[in-house]
Amino acid sequence: MRLPIIAANWKMHKTVKDSLQFAEEFIEMLGEDHKGIEIVICPPFTALYLLGKRLRGTGIEAGAQDVFWEEWGAYTGEVSPGMILETGAKYVIIGHSERRHILGEGDTAVNRKVKRALASGLVPIMCVGETLAEREEGRAVSVVRRQLEEGLKGVELLRPHLVIAYEPVWAIGTGVNASPQDAQEMSRLIRDELGGLFGVEVAQEMRILYGGSVNPGNIGGFVAQPDIDGALVGGASLEARSLADIVKQTEESVYGS
Numbered sequence: 001m002r003l004p005i006i007a008a009n010w011k012m013h014k015t016v017k018d019s020l021q022f023a024e025e026f027i028e029m030l031g032e033d034h035k036g037i038e039i040v041i042c043p044p045f046t047a048l049y050l051l052g053k054r055l056r057g058t059g060i061e062a063g064a065q066d067v068f069w070e071e072w073g074a075y076t077g078e079v080s081p082g083m084i085l086e087t088g089a090k091y092v093i094i095g096h097s098e099r100r101h102i103l104g105e106g107d108t109a110v111n112r113k114v115k116r117a118l119a120s121g122l123v124p125i126m127c128v129g130e131t132l133a134e135r136e137e138g139r140a141v142s143v144v145r146r147q148l149e150e151g152l153k154g155v156e157l158l159r160p161h162l163v164i165a166y167e168p169v170w171a172i173g174t175g176v177n178a179s180p181q182d183a184q185e186m187s188r189l190i191r192d193e194l195g196g197l198f199g200v201e202v203a204q205e206m207r208i209l210y211g212g213s214v215n216p217g218n219i220g221g222f223v224a225q226p227d228i229d230g231a232l233v234g235g236a237s238l239e240a241r242s243l244a245d246i247v248k249q250t251e252e253s254v255y256g257s
């Protein structure tokens with residue numbers, strides 16, 4: 001069975017102080033008993049080291065929201081995989097739609113980042129997903145397929161050390177989530193595509209997350225789907241209570257109450 005993941009993407013929210021305060025509240029709310037769910041918190045870079053340090057030994061992982069594809073050099077503003085690993089973080093989000101659509105990041109950059117992150121030992125959470133216009137034009141499947149093929153070009157995986165997050169752009173931060181059935185349909189297609197790239201056995205072990213207006217009330221429906229192994233959560237991960245409830249609802253849906 002694939003271990004479900006609930007990953008919190010805080011985007012450009014929370015100072016170092018806010019992050020540490022969240023950690024105290026969240027750790028207390030969660031208690032010890034969350035071994036059936038992998039929890040990952042991705043704060044802004046400024047809070048990554050201290051938050052990661054606080055999370056050590058709690059079973060909660062830290063992750064970065066982006067990474068560069070070189071290890072050192074004259075790349076003003078960029079952060080390398082080694083620098084992220086040094087903070088104790090294990091995961092890195094790559095190709096989030098806000099980076100693709102606001103910052104102009106293309107499939108080639110995503111591909112370079114995924115390759116370098118994997119080579120360095122970070123686990124990429126690679127995001128894919130169509131815009132509303134692409135969906136309305138009937139191109140959702142071809143867009144997601146292209147993002148997978150281009151983003152994973154030349155990537156070799158013998159073990160499932162890569163997570164895919166399907167995030168339809170129209171569902172991000174809008175309060176309008178995809179239906180669990182639609183998200184399942186796309187996740188199934190993603191798994192088939194991964195099977196073609198890495199072999200069916202590896203693809204069966206890879207985690208596929210849904211993202212887009214996930215909250216404690218709707219997470220259960222997503223993780224009950226056969227090909228959805230958790231969520232990448234934005235807005236609803238900013239409050240400790242809400243994230244703890246998402247973890248609890250995931251446990252209940254996956255393992256029964």
Ligand SMILES: O=C[C@H](O)COP(=O)(O)O
Pocket residue numbers: 009096167171172173174175211212213214232233234235236
């Ligand atoms: O990375 C998270 C996604 O962009 C979803 O954000 P959201 O939960 O605020 O819709």
